[in-house]
Amino acid sequence: MTSYNDERSGGGGGDDRGQDPSSGTLFNVNYRKHDDLKQMLDQNKDALKLEAMKRIIGMIAKGRNASGLFPAVVKNVASKNIEVKKLVYVYLERYAEEQQDLALLSISTFQRGLKDPNQLIRASALRVLSSIRVPIIVPIMMLSIKDCSNDMSPFVRKTAAHAIPKLYSLDPDQKENLIEIIEKLLNDRTTLVAGSVVMAFQEVCPERIDLVHRHYRKLCSLLVDVDEWGQIAILSMLTRYARTQFLDPNKNDDGIDEKDRPFYEEDEQSSEEEEKPKKPTYIMDHDHRLLLKSSKPLLQSRNAAVVMAVSQLYYHVAPRNEVSIVAKALVRLLRGRREVQAIVLQNIASMTLKGKGVFDPFLKSFYVRSTDPTHVRILKLEVLTNLASETNIAIILREFQTYVRSADKQFVAHTIQAIARCATNITEVTDTCLAGLVSLLSNRDEAVVAESVVVIKKLLQMNPSQHSDIIKHMAKLVDNIQVPMARASILWLIGEYSEFVPKIAPDVLRKVAKTFVSQENIVKLQILSLAAKLYVTNHKQTKLLTQYILQLAKYDQNYDIRDRARFIRHLIMPSQAVATGSIHKHAKKILLAPKPAPVLESPFKGRDTFQLGSLSHAISGEAAGYQRLPDFPEEQPDPTCRNVEVPKATSGENKKSLRKPNKKKSFYSDEESSSEEESSSGSEDSESDSDDSDSDDESDEGRTSDTEGPDSRISESDSVPPPKRKTERLKRVEESESSSEDESSSSEEEESSSESEEEIPKKSKVRRKVGKQEVNLLDLDDFAPPTLTTSTNQSTGIMMPVLAADLQGISLADSASDVTSVGATPTMETFELLHRVTGGGLSAVYRYPRSPCIYDDRMVTIALEFTNNGDAIVEDIRMGEKNLQSGLRVHDFTPIDKIEPGASHNVTFGVDFCDTTQPLHFKLCTAKRNFNVSIKIPVGELVLPIVMSQDNFVKQQGKLAGMNENRGKVVVQGEAKAICSKVTEIVNVARVPSTQEHVIRFAGKTSHGGSFLLITIETSTEQRQAQLCVNCDKMVICSIIFKQIKEKLAS
């Protein structure tokens, strides 16, 4: 491999980066060198070309001009060697703009590349084509982007989304066309594309909020699964969206006084529910709630930018009492990198300016460490100051005391300002702070003293009469202190409050008058004011001094001072010529007018007007392209615009967007679909098909899940009532009918290329829908318990898929509410309870008739058969003392009076095993003897079969993933029927009507807890292999049944 510095040897040293003293010869050497590179590029050997390209890239990387090589490089754009090609692309992206005419030579290669069967090549061709920034090819780019936005590979579509802003920046006139493409891509459901297209939307047409309506819910639900960078783009877009579409959740809060907030904040957090009913006027829009809900988990992202994006969303959009949840996550970010820390602190500082309560519990996290860089320290101080309140001021001040001793003087100065701000904000501690600050006046460091003086001056203004001793103390400092700002402050103080220090003031004036000439301008101005004020109040003592100072000032170099001097002179001692006198009379009033105490403001004030987390916020000024976050609208815009209607033509697309944001589920379903994609792009084994259908069904059922999903609040928000859903279903089937003609062609396509499969799901899903109807009906023959509805289907349904769908909808609604149990094939296998030898002639066997228990629906029915093998009558057989494990319940069988020798008697009883396999021990009593017997139930008998639709099955299966799933390959003997009987032999389950012949599903639920037990067997053509999957809430049952079935199937 060529090293970065290799050229030095190759090029005779002329190529050194700026370090070479002989860089004057650079050009000569370069020309020679370029010839050499050109030769290498012209040769046929890839290795040489690669070598040359690497060196050229090295030149680009160092920022040196390699544009002279353009013709030689561009020839290789069609190189077969992929690495050469890539490097040529890199070169083109850099230089095409400068050599537009020559760059055109390469266009045809890219156009060819766009038709390549390999999606990687298509994508990279589009990338380069859109990156070369040659205005002439705008139409070509437009076409290519359009084509690629329809590409079947999501990766290519993603690239197309990336290309949109590139084209837009090249030619803004294309905006309308580009918006069309964005609109189309917004329809895309792939997480891969979602982030990129939103980013393009933000760049090109952030004002077209109307485009988002239809995709709003989809984007919310996809949010968790999009990549980190996409999440950021979507979050910032949705923040803007929410600000235009929802009402201000804090509108009714406005009455609450900001200052009181910290007290109430905690109460609010704890008693949110109580708080709610108090403000009945505002009810949050469901979609608004959905946004907050679906973005909340992202606070746990590892990516600081994502956390920040969620935080700003909450800050700008959520009700005030909910903002507190972001605090923890933001504080966590403070542990991150230095740069992250700085930006996050800036944002926290802005947040704390408004709502203190949010960060109150994390006060200590803002303590300054000795290793923090100065700008971080200052930000931390700012936050601490903002957080200060009556309750915590004591700890904060103690902490500040430590900081004041720091060696970092800039930091100390900021600390002093912070103390002053605390003092003004919290009146209780003003005196304490002031005392502390005064003690700092004796600090050895002048900067500290100066800063203290400045802030003390500000503090004194609030209540000067009580602090004349401090003023005196400060007057003494004038002699020593050199920092101009501090001197100026002291002088101002003395002038303003000379009545408290009547003796000292003229003396101070005398001292400063002596040094007037050598003072800084700012001090001179204050000396002038001091003189004027004293002249007005203490005319006798200071007249001469004042005149002297004014005289000096008159010839000062600075015109401000000259100007001020003239003004003061005329104000206080008007010359006879212009003695109008009217102003002069008011001189005292003018000079000693009561001045309002300055408000000590945060240096970061004003920053909070910008959107949190934005660049503008960071630089505290409007950055290029910053868009002010709009205010909430006064009137709620039409919320129904987000409802997705179901136009026939695109029903395939839309039913997806109706899907509810059950995040957990979507996560899993994505896994499923990912396996789909993997299998389709990878080897085409026979399993891929079944995988497909699995995941498709999965996404289907998401739509039905809303009736009983865990987020009942959200499902309420669904404006599509169930009947409508049914009609939608109906429509979809209609559609499927119409598209069933395409079926054959689409399946052909599917075979022809493996990649095309990704595009097809829409169609193939529809096809499967049709298939489902058929199979459903046909399969009924061997499905034991036909219900009334399905039998009607049988007679008429085949001809009328529409009706069938309708009916299925009904049955689905039923099954969703309660899954009915059905009888199943009873096993005849019997187990011995009591051997006749031990039983003294009486023997007992039991079996599981698998009928629902008549005593209690949680019990398992056990049939007992007593046989009297002896020769005496056995009398009074009953159940005796039972040794019950916790939770077991038994319903005794009816006692048997007597059994004649040779006769037998059948009884049944019910046992509630609590879904465990713990054995039931009990005493079997006869008139004469007691026998200890026990019944151990096979796991398979703990289950009751249930009827379930395939949709529901897949839905339930989706819920039972992870630990509740056992999956594995098994060896299968026999055909599907044999498999069925084998499974039902072991487990008391019912078969689920399936649309796929090779997938056999069984459903049952445990008798006690009603947990679903779902068994899926996917047979494959090859070598009696099958995939067995058992899902059950009860992990033990799950694994035991898995094992048992596996053994049984292999036998």
Place this chain on the structure above:
Amino acid sequence: MIHSLFMVNSHHDIFMEKHWKTAIKKSICDYFFEALEKASSPEDVPPVITTPHHYLISIYRERLYFVSVITKEVQPLFVIEFLHRIVDTFIDYFDECSERSIKDNYVVVYELLEEMLDNGYPLATESNILKELIKPPNILRSVVNTVTGQSNIADRLPTGQLSNIPWRRTGVKYAANEAYFDITEEVDAIIDRSGSVVFAEIQGSIDAVVKLSGMPDLNLSFVNPRLLDDVSFHPCVRYKRWESERVLSFVPPDGSFKLCSYHVGSQGMVSIPIYIRHNIHYAGSGGKFEITVGPRHTMGKVIEDLKISASMPKQVLNVNLLPTQGDYNFNPVEKELVWDVGKIMAGKPPVIRGMVSLQSGVPVPEEKPTLSVQFKIQQLSISGLRVNRLDMYGEKYKPFKGVKYITKAGKFQVRT
């Protein structure tokens, strides 16, 4: 978004640049150098710098500056996170991120930058995908490449890019399937001069090395998950499972990664495993210096690698100390005193004491040095967090599992 990227070394030389849009002149970095000169230390450069037409967002890592040029409004954290991700990727590829390694691998670096950003917007950032696109360099491969003329660039699209598990590639195979988890906890604390704890909290992270074949689905559960106050996850972890069951359920990326980091709140009491007594006085031209350190609440574990460092005031000319254990080092230029104590055994606590000589003629320093403490305790998680079990689903083999606990000092400071 990111318009250009400049890499700057500690001598303020721009040694590499990359432009994703129209090239921007190097001279833009002058604004950055200006800010650099103003700052007292490299750490102190503000992350965002405004110039008349552009904005510079920079990070400082591994003694290099990465300066990105921005033209339009963007979330600064977005850029900062991304720059760090670039550095992480370099470290992942070249084991280190230095000027040397970047220059040596400039072609790979360029290819990486090309793949990671398209038009300034992140494209592929997951290391698993990148590694499929561009093979990391190693000696063997570079030999093979020179001999056969093959390249580092993969010919086909990585499967992960297309799937919804972008962090994991398919078809992973290992002979020995193993999964190791390192639970590292760092104690952040500020202890004031009187020895009372001003602030203490625990920052933990779980780093994993997972080498498992196929598509395993792992469940990691804790004995006491309620301890964890605030958790951030690798994207592979399912949020909902954590929220509902407090179980980390995930399909792991291949290789090593940070599974999650957590925070054990400052509200709960954190037991500080060591105590430090100090006595530092200045008088005239000298001063007394004494530090005693000893273990406390270590739950029977040994404190290792104990190191105490102090940044002495600039008036300190030299120190003359005598440690009872370990040795010390004083850098008279940086005024940095480091006492390397090593292991603390039971028995007599280590002490260092002696004299400090001060520059004469200048006032006695007012501030006392803050002590930074570093230590390590093996096989202990100071928060008491324990892994309950690790279950694997989706694959049939039995993986080898291991969990290691370690407690370290984080930002542990003692004010004197």
